[in-house]
Amino acid sequence: QQQVxxxxxxxxxQKGGISIINCAYENTAFDYFPWYQQFPGKGPALLIxxxxxxxxxxxxRFTISFNKSAKQFSLHIxxxxxxxxxxxxxxxxMDSGAGSYQLTFGKxxxxxxxx
Amino acid sequence: ETGxxxxxxxLVMGMxxxxxxxxxxxxxxxxxxxYKQSAKKPLELMFVYSLEERVENNSVPSRFSPECPxxxxxxxxxxxxQPEDSALYLCASSPLAGIGEQxxxxxxxxxxx
Numbered sequence: 001q002q003q004v005x006x007x008x009x010x011x012x013x014q015k016g017g018i019s020i021i022n023c024a025y026e027n028t029a030f031d032y033f034p035w036y037q038q039f040p041g042k043g044p045a046l047l048i049x050x051x052x053x054x055x056x057x058x059x060x061r062f063t064i065s066f067n068k069s070a071k072q073f074s075l076h077i078x079x080x081x082x083x084x085x086x087x088x089x090x091x092x093x094m095d096s097g098a099g100s101y102q103l104t105f106g107k108x109x110x111x112x113x114x115x
Numbered sequence: 116e117t118g119x120x121x122x123x124x125x126l127v128m129g130m131x132x133x134x135x136x137x138x139x140x141x142x143x144x145x146x147x148x149x150y151k152q153s154a155k156k157p158l159e160l161m162f163v164y165s166l167e168e169r170v171e172n173n174s175v176p177s178r179f180s181p182e183c184p185x186x187x188x189x190x191x192x193x194x195x196x197q198p199e200d201s202a203l204y205l206c207a208s209s210p211l212a213g214i215g216e217q218x219x220x221x222x223x224x225x226x227x228x
Contacts, residue, residue: 004157031215032214032216034215034217041221042222043119043121043205043207043219043222044158044205046216046217051214089157089158095215096163096170097170098146098170099145099146099165099166099211099212100146100163100164100165100171100209101146101209101213101215102163102171103215103217104157104160107156108157
C-alpha cells in the first residue's frame with residue numbers, strides 16, 4: 001500500500017514559470033515532510049522540509065505548502081530555471097525508534113524546465 | 116571526504132557471486148539506512164541501524180545481509196542475487212537528535228546478470 005501519493009509523474013515548465021508538485025499522505029503518525037531533489041547519477045539531496053505545525057515554509061525560490069486537515073502538501077518552484085530540471089521526491093517521516101526515522105517516499109516527479 | 120560516500124559506484128555481478136557494498140558517513144550521525152531505488156517503484160527502505168543496532172528490517176530477502184560495525188560504516192553483503200535485484204542502492208544517515216532529516220550518498224548502481 002503506497003502511503004505517499006505524488007503527482008504529476010512528469011512536468012514540463014517554461015523558464016521563469018512556476019512548477020507545482022503535489023503529495024498526499026495517509027498515515028497521521030508522519031511528523032516531518034521533506035522534499036528531495038535528485039539529478040541523474042546522484043543520490044537524493046534534501047531540498048526543503050516542513051513540520052505539520054507550520055502551513056508554509058519558503059527557502060529562496062522553493063516553497064512548501066502544507067494542509068494538515070487534507071493531509072496534503074506541495075512544492076512550488078518559483079522562477080523555474082533549466083538547472084532545476086531533476087526528479088523531485090516528496091517524503092514523509094516518522095520516528096522508528098532508537099533515534100532513527102523511517103522515510104516513506106512518493107514515486108517522484110521528473111521536472112523539465114525548457115528555455 | 117565529506118557527507119556520505121559509497122563504494123563501488125557501479126557493480127556488475129553474476130547470480131552466483133558474493134559482493135559487498137560499502138557506505139561511510141563523515142557527518143557524525145548515529146543512524147544509517149539502506150534503500151533500494153528501482154525504475155518503477157518508490158524508494159524502498161531496506162534496513163535501519165541506530166547506534167550500530169539494527170532497528171528495522173523491512174521484509175528484505177535473506178540474500179541481502181547488512182552489517183554495521185560502527186556508527187560511521189555500513190555494509191550490504193550480497194549473495195545469490197536475482198536479475199530483479201538490479202537497482203540503485205542508496206545509503207543514508209541521520210543525526211540522533213534530529214527531526215527526521217536523512218542525507219544520502221550517491222548510490223551504487225548494481226546490475227545482476
